[in-house]
Amino acid sequence: MEKLTDLPNIGPKLGENLKKIGVTTPEELRALGAEGAFVRIRAQVDPTACLHQLEALAGAVEGVKKSLLPPERKAELKTWYRGL
Numbered sequence: 001m002e003k004l005t006d007l008p009n010i011g012p013k014l015g016e017n018l019k020k021i022g023v024t025t026p027e028e029l030r031a032l033g034a035e036g037a038f039v040r041i042r043a044q045v046d047p048t049a050c051l052h053q054l055e056a057l058a059g060a061v062e063g064v065k066k067s068l069l070p071p072e073r074k075a076e077l078k079t080w081y082r083g084l
Contacts, residue, residue, distance in 0.1 A: 002026045008065045009056035020045045026060075034058035035080060042084075051081045 004015045007026055021040040023029050029037060034057035042049045052066070054077055059066035062073075069077075 004029065007060040008063065009059045014053065014056060017041050017045045017049075029057070030061055034061050034077070039084075051078060054081055 038054045055066040
């Protein structure tokens with residue numbers, strides 16, 4: 001079974017934040033999506049969570065490093081983040 005920290009961009013801190021919101025497997029993260037996980041982390045664990053964390057989550061969901069997210073996805077995430 002794959003662990004959260006096996007996913008790209010998910011280190012110990014972000015992995016712990018995910019566990020605190022009830023996400024314990026990669027499948028749960030994929031089902032919730034980056035935006036859903038980010039909203040929960042901000043509301044329940046870290047109100048200072050930033051765009052970089054959102055991009056890290058999106059990359060983890062896609063299975064790529066956040067630097068390899070397509071420019072369109074990065075722009076979409078930035079617009080969504082600014083709307084919070």
